Amino acid sequence: MLNNRIDEKKLKNDLLLFAGILLVALLAMLTIKRYRKSGTVCVVWLEGKEYARLSLLTDTVIDIEGCRICVKDGQVYMEEADCPGQDCVHMKPVSEAGQVIACLPNKIVLEIKGNNEYHSVSYLDVFDTVTTITAYTADAAEFAALSERIHNELMEYHKLYDIYHEYSGLYNACTLNREISGKSGANGNDGEKSADTGISLREAKKQIPEALYELLERSVEFYDLTGGRVNIAMGPVLSIWHEAREYGNENPDKAYVPRVSELAEAGKHCDLGNLVLHDDCSISVKDIMTSFDFGAVAKGFATEKVAQSLEKDGYTGILLNVGGNIRAVGAPPGGAWNIGIDNPAADTEKNDSWLQQASSSKATTDLYVTVVGITSQAVVTSGDYQRFYTVGDRRYSHIIDPETLFPADKVSSVTIICDDSALADALSTALFIMAPNEAIKFAESLDSVEALVVCKSGAILKTAGFSEYEVQGVTR
Amino acid sequence: MKQTKKVAYAGVFAALAMIFSYIEFLLPLNFGIPGIKLGLANLVTIVALYLLGKRYALAVSLVRILLSSLLFGSTLSLMYSLAGGLLSLEIMILLKKTRRFSIAGVSVAGGVMHNIGQLLVAMLVLENFSIAVYLPVLLFSGALTGALLGAVSIPVVKSLKGKIEAKGN
Numbered sequence: 288m289l290n291n292r293i294d295e296k297k298l299k300n301d302l303l304l305f306a307g308i309l310l311v312a313l314l315a316m317l318t319i320k321r322y323r324k325s326g327t328v329c330v331v332w333l334e335g336k337e338y339a340r341l342s343l344l345t346d347t348v349i350d351i352e353g354c355r356i357c358v359k360d361g362q363v364y365m366e367e368a369d370c371p372g373q374d375c376v377h378m379k380p381v382s383e384a385g386q387v388i389a390c391l392p393n394k395i396v397l398e399i400k401g402n403n404e405y406h407s408v409s410y411l412d413v414f415d416t417v418t419t420i421t422a423y424t425a426d427a428a429e430f431a432a433l434s435e436r437i438h439n440e441l442m443e444y445h446k447l448y449d450i451y452h453e454y455s456g457l458y459n460a461c462t463l464n465r466e467i468s469g470k471s472g473a474n475g476n477d478g479e480k481s482a483d484t485g486i487s488l489r490e491a492k493k494q495i496p497e498a499l500y501e502l503l504e505r506s507v508e509f510y511d512l513t514g515g516r517v518n519i520a521m522g523p524v525l526s527i528w529h530e531a532r533e534y535g536n537e538n539p540d541k542a543y544v545p546r547v548s549e550l551a552e553a554g555k556h557c558d559l560g561n562l563v564l565h566d567d568c569s570i571s572v573k574d575i576m577t578s579f580d581f582g583a584v585a586k587g588f589a590t591e592k593v594a595q596s597l598e599k600d601g602y603t604g605i606l607l608n609v610g611g612n613i614r615a616v617g618a619p620p621g622g623a624w625n626i627g628i629d630n631p632a633a634d635t636e637k638n639d640s641w642l643q644q645a646s647s648s649k650a651t652t653d654l655y656v657t658v659v660g661i662t663s664q665a666v667v668t669s670g671d672y673q674r675f676y677t678v679g680d681r682r683y684s685h686i687i688d689p690e691t692l693f694p695a696d697k698v699s700s701v702t703i704i705c706d707d708s709a710l711a712d713a714l715s716t717a718l719f720i721m722a723p724n725e726a727i728k729f730a731e732s733l734d735s736v737e738a739l740v741v742c743k744s745g746a747i748l749k750t751a752g753f754s755e756y757e758v759q760g761v762t763r
Numbered sequence: 764m765k766q767t768k769k770v771a772y773a774g775v776f777a778a779l780a781m782i783f784s785y786i787e788f789l790l791p792l793n794f795g796i797p798g799i800k801l802g803l804a805n806l807v808t809i810v811a812l813y814l815l816g817k818r819y820a821l822a823v824s825l826v827r828i829l830l831s832s833l834l835f836g837s838t839l840s841l842m843y844s845l846a847g848g849l850l851s852l853e854i855m856i857l858l859k860k861t862r863r864f865s866i867a868g869v870s871v872a873g874g875v876m877h878n879i880g881q882l883l884v885a886m887l888v889l890e891n892f893s894i895a896v897y898l899p900v901l902l903f904s905g906a907l908t909g910a911l912l913g914a915v916s917i918p919v920v921k922s923l924k925g926k927i928e929a930k931g932n
Contacts, residue, residue, distance in 0.1 A: 294865065301868030301913075305906055308875055312902035319896055335889070371837070387894050389885070391839055396889045 319385065326384045326399035328425045329363045331356065334394045340429070343382065343399075344601035352393045363397055365390065400425035402604045403620055408434050413441045414448075414586050416610025423604035423619050433605070437593055441609065444589030447498055448581045450522070458496055464522065464579055466493070467572045492569035498592070500568040505709055506584050510559050513717035518689050520562065522578030523553035528687055528694070535676030535683075542678045550692040557689065582685075586612045587667060587712020594665075594708060613666040614708040623660035625758055628668060630656045631699040631741055656741060659756040665708035669715040670700035688720045695720040699741040704756055706735060714738070723748050773811065773819045780807035780827035781834075788835050801904075802877045804831075806912045806919075808852060809870050813920045817856045824848050842888070843881045850880035866920060867913030874909020875902060 329341040333351060341347055347358045353369035362380035368390050375390035384401025402423040408430075410418045420437050424430040446452075450460045495503075509517040527545045535542030556576035563571045581588075586609050594607060594614045603617025606624050615624050659666065671684040671694075688695040701718040703711040714736060718726040723740045730738035730750045737753040783804040790801070804827055812820035828848050832841035851873040858869045878901040885894055 297863065297865040297868065300863045301865050301871065304864065304868050305871050305910060308871065308902055308906040312899045312906070315902065316899035319899065332889070385896050387896065389889055389894060391885070391888055392837075394889065396894075 325361075326382055326386070326401045328400050328429065329356075329358060330398045330400055330425070332396040332398060342601070351395060354390050354393050354395050356397060363388065363399065365397070368393065404430070406430035406434075410438055410441075413438070413445050414589070414610055416586070417608075418610065419606075419608040421606040421608070433602070437597070437605075437607065440593045440596065441589060444498065444585070444592065447496065448502065448585040448589065450578075450580060458499070460499065460579060460581060463495060463499070467577050467579075468575060492565050492571050494567060494569045497568050500564075500570065502581065502584065502588050503562065503570065503579075504564060505588060506581070506713075507559065507562070507564065509584060509710075509713040509717075513713065515559075515689055516717040516720045517583050517713045518557060518559055519579050519581055519584060520559040520577055521557045521687065521689060522580040523556045523576060524550055524687060524689075524692055525580045525582065526578065527553055528683075528685070532674065532676045532683070532685065535678065539677065542676055544678050544683070547692075554692050583716040584709060584713050586610055587665070588709040590614045590712075591665070591708035598663075611668060612708055612712055613661075615661045615663050615665075618662035623662050623758070625658050625660055626666050627655035627658045628666075628702050628739065629670070629700070630654060631670060631672060656747060657739070658758045659704065660758040661704065661756065664704055664706055664756075665711040666702065666704050667708065667711040667715040668700055668702040669719040671696070671698075671719075672700075686716055686719050697722045697743075698726065699743055699745075701726060701741075702739040703730070704737045704753070705733075710736070769815050769819055773815060773823050776807050776811045776815075776823045777826045777830075780804045780823060781831050783807060784827060784831040785835060788831075801908055802847060802851070802874060803908075803912070805848075805851060805870070805873055805877060805909075806916055808848070809855065809866060809873065809912065809916045810919055810923065812852070812855060812859065813866060813916075814923060817852075817859075820856075821852060824852055839888070842884050846880035846884040847877040848880075851875075851877035865913075866917050867910060870913025870916060871906050871909035874907070874912065875905035877909075878902070878905035 326343055329343060330337060331339040331341065331349075331351065338351065339349065341349070341356070341358050341363070343358060343361045343363065345358065346360070348366070349356050354365060354375070355367040357364055357366045359380075362382040364380035365375040365378065365388055368376050370390055370392040372392070375388055375395075378388050381388055381397070381399050384399055384403070386399045388397040389395065402425060404424055404426055405421070406424060406427060407419060407421040410420075418438075418441060420434045422430055422433055424433060446454050446457055447459045450464055453459060453461045453465070503519070506517070506519040510519075527550060531543060531545050556574055556578075558574065561572055561574040561577050563573065565571065590607055590609045590612045591614065594616050597605060597616045604619050605616040606619070607614045607616065613626055618624070669686060671682065671686070674685040675682050675694075677683070684694045684696075686695050687693065698719060698721075701715050703715045703718070705711050705714070714730070714733075718730060718738060718740065721729060723742045723746075726740050727738060727748050727750055730736050737750045737756060739750075739753055740748045742748065781804075783806060787801055787803045807827070808820055808824050811823045815823075825848075828841065828844040832838075832844060836844070854876040855869045855873040858864050858872050864872075882894070882898065882901055886892060
């Protein structure tokens with residue numbers, strides 16, 4: 288009798304133990320599953336040290352120490368191995384973050400890692416502005432390699448479109464401007480050969496680097512699209528204002544407004560029609576006084592090119608912010624990048640960027656006009672508080688209206704959302720020069736472009752589809 | 764039971780354990796981690812524990828592990844078996860002492876620890892922590908095999924106990 292009761296109790300304890308273990312196993316499984324993400328890279332470990340990284344996006348085969356590792360269709364498996372057990376070969380292909388295939392005799396571990404580490408870095412040397420690269424990568428090493436690649440690519444464009452400096456061995460925008468004016472053509476011998484460069488741009492054609500030609504091509508498109516408001520040939524006028532602005536910022540008491548006559552004279556040489564695009568990346572320029580300024584398009588164009596090169600290689604989870612030109616390359620793990628559009632009325636110190644990545648802790652009503660969520664779009668804002676100088680009590684911003692030849696003054700800020708960063712950059716400039724209602728109407732007439740305008744009065748106008756991007760209650 | 768008798772039984776158990784080990788070696792089971800085993804030989808260990816006591820159980824275990832690794836295993840399998848076998852035996856000894864569990868419960872714990880031991884060794888050998896993701900699978904299979912072996916060993920122990928005692932000293 289006694290034995291039975293003791294036995295029953297023991298049995299009960301047994302069952303409890305068994306159930307407890309199963310519970311632990313279940314919990315462990317749920318926790319692991321919850322954090323399971325699809326993998327992006329396979330790290331190959333040899334004897335405890337990292338040997339190689341294989342991207343899951345490209346099919347590859349590598350042989351190490353008697354093991355043949357295959358990456359195919361986003362999965363990793365061991366094709367062959369010389370180990371006696373062949374356990375590793377029998378394992379099913381893995382593809383999710385955290386999954387592992389191991390060949391013990393050869394001391395090889397294939398570990399799948401996903402993109403879930405947040406990293407961010409800023410550079411100050413690209414387009415003379417703050418560039419921030421944010422990405423979700425497998426680890427810090429991967430981010431370092433990625434950001435270096437992006438930085439290098441951006442620097443290439445920075446140098447190419449720089450109108451203030453030349454770089455040895457590179458034919459860039461500054462070189463182009465110099466050659467147009469013909470260095471030794473000071474006597475007005477337009478069309479004569481420049482002693483230094485040996486070319487003439489007036490009659491003959493000059494072949495320029497493809498990326499520079501492409502920018503010119505797109506700029507002509509933008510000129511036509513925006514009714515001449517985006518005009519890269521505004522160099523002569525812009526440089527007058529540039530000088531006045533620099534002087535005004537260094538000597539605030541002696542700041543001056545350029546003379547109308549001077550501006551008008553310069554304005555005569557701002558006809559983009561003087562630029563002729565030929566085949567084979569060749570151009571000719573009819574007016575020797577032409578001078579290009581790519582300020583309205585260069586950043587956006589470069590950002591778009593870099594973004595596209597990343598997309599082509601299958602990257603996702605990256606956010607580029609080139610001085611306020613934001614372009615998302617694939618969504619982050621959270622689903623979308625939250626971008627806060629600054630409220631011009633907010634009393635915050637502005638750097639070059641009107642667009643900030645909205646953090647969850649900031650109160651959104653005062654600091655931002657709104658917050659938008661993007662996954663692969665470009666967002667660009669043009670504002671009148673970015674670069675400016677003051678004469679007396681009047682502010683003179685940096686976006687010049689081609690018609691008045693004076694800084695545009697009709698709105699406080701314009702934000703554009705569309706798929707192409709170059710287009711967004713150009714449109715934000717163009718719309719900034721228009722009156723608020725005109726700007727919205729123009730944006731509505733374009734496909735897949737959304738705009739938000741902050742008027743001088745503080746009123747906010749949006750295109751019909753803009754609110755689809757807006758994120759409610761960002762304080763997640 | 765006299766000492767010599769115990770030794771004799773221990774020898775038989777050791778041989779039996781090796782056969783179980785060999786059977787397991789022939790089965791192509793895969794848990795995802797190469798080298799991880801089911802632990803069928805643990806059946807013999809449990810029976811030895813309840814019939815001969817912990818010292819003999821340990822001896823039987825060690826003999827089985829060493830010899831089977833030599834004969835049809837590898838250094839690697841030796842490490843796995845040692846870790847799994849010793850840890851599982853230890854927990855079984857502890858639980859048996861508490862007298863709160865039946866043979867089945869003790870076996871469940873033994874099975875689980877057997878697998879945990881193997882996982883720990885695998886992590887050390889590969890110098891990689893990420894294989895810990897296999898923990899749920901191993902916990903579950905360890906508990907299951909433990910339960911099954913335990914269920915089998917209850918009648919085995921009962922009947923053998925009778926026969927061994929009946930034969931007298």
